[in-house]
Amino acid sequence: MDLTLLYRGPLASCDYDCPYCPFAKRRDSREQLRADRARLERFTDWATAQTTDRLSLLFTPWGEGLVRSWYRRALTHLSHQPHIRRVAIQTNLSCRTDWIGDADLDTLALWCTYHPGQTPYDRFLAKCRELDRLGARFSVGIVGLPEHLDAARLLRADLPDRVYLWVNAAEGHTYDDAEAGVWTDLDPLFPYSRRPHASAGLPCRTGESVISVDGEGTVRRCHFVRTELGNLYDGTYRQALRPRPCPLATCDCHIGYVHLETLPLYDVFAGGVLERIPAPPVPRHDAPRTRLPLESAASRCP
Template identity: 85%
Template sequence: MDLTILYRGPLASCDYDCPYCPFAKRRDSRAQLTADREALARFADWATARRDDRLSLLFTPWGEGLVRSWYRRTLAELSHQPHIDRVAIQTNLSCRTDWLADADPDTLALWCTYHPGQTPYDRFLAKCRDLAARGIRFSVGVVGLPEHLEHARRLRADLPAHVYLWVNAAEGHTYTDPEADAWTALDPLFPYSRHPHRSAGLPCRTGASVVSVDGDGTVRRCHFVRAELGNLYDGSYRDALRPRPCPLAVCDCHIGYVHLETLPLYDVFAGGVLERVPAALPTA
């Protein structure tokens, strides 16, 4: 079986306080951190043992995972498993990068977000250049708020030419055509993010070849549909895997709509769906 898993454990703490994020500067208790570490270890053990399956794994924590040693260690270890095609994580890149020396750069990848005002620009850029020097696959992006535009332009000019810069439409923000054009000049794929996608009744890979898993092993078709398909660890989810239409009216998050079969994004991001790296740099 070829299966893509989006894993989100209990971790909810982050070292940034972005005003557009509900989890900014949230602190997990020691008990919560212990529970997250144990849940991640259980998931990693399961993934390591699934040698008859081909797995692709994207970690999407509410908080920042890579400031925690157990995420760095787990990603590096999973990257060496021959039956795991990709292991990726969403990160603000505030962690150190020397741990990547222990990872397989052919398997591990990073989905990085730059948050202006949360970290010195030169520090973030230096880490991006270090990733490139190490041969790590990664994308870099920003939230498309008006006050971020000049930061994004500077970042695009300074990033290595082969690195894709993506732009997420800001939640609740309506873009005029001139505003959208300015963002599209930086990210030619921004039109996919600008408006939510109508998805009700449309075919989607989630629930068939893509699933979401939480720290308890509960399997759902995606992060945004709460109906349960079973549990990862007792295998009850496997009989529930099948093509099914989306039950929601719209899908407005990239980690959701990228799997819609009515969009061409599996071709656009061929080989880099999880880390948001397109097969070829898009042009406006």
């Protein structure tokens, strides 16, 4: 079986406090960190043992995972498992980078977000250049707020052309065509993020070949649909895997709508769906026809 899993454990602590981030921010206690570590290790053991499956894994923690040693160890270990096609994580890149040299760089990938005001630009750029020097596979992105435009332009100028710079539409921000055009000049795929996608009743890979898993092993079709499909560790989820339409009116987060079968994003991001790296060359797209008129921007993923 080819299966993609989005894992999100209980970790919620982050070293950044971005005002636009929809994720909860708190300091995890030692007990909470121990619990997160135990659950991640259980998931890692499970994934390691699934040698008859072909797995792709994306870690989407509420907080920042790579500042924790157990996330770095887990990604390094999983990257060396022959039945794991890709292991990726969303990160603000505030972590050390030397551990990456121990991973299999054909399997590991990083989805990196720059947050102006939370870290010096030169420090973040230096981390990106170190990733590039190590030969790591990574994308870099930013939230498309007006006050971030200069930083985004700097990133596009300073990053190698081969590094994809993505732009997420900001929560609560409406983009007129002129402003959207400015962001599209930096990220040709920004039109996919600009407005929510109509999804009700449409076919989606989630629940069939893509699932969401929490720290307890509870399986759902995706992070945004709360209906449970079973448990990862007792295997009950497997009997629930089947094609199913989306039950929600709209989908507005990349880690959700990238799996909609009505969008061409599996072709656009061929080989890099989890880490948000498009297949070269990056195409320029008009807003997809499945878009709803934007009445208000809903929350975006990081």
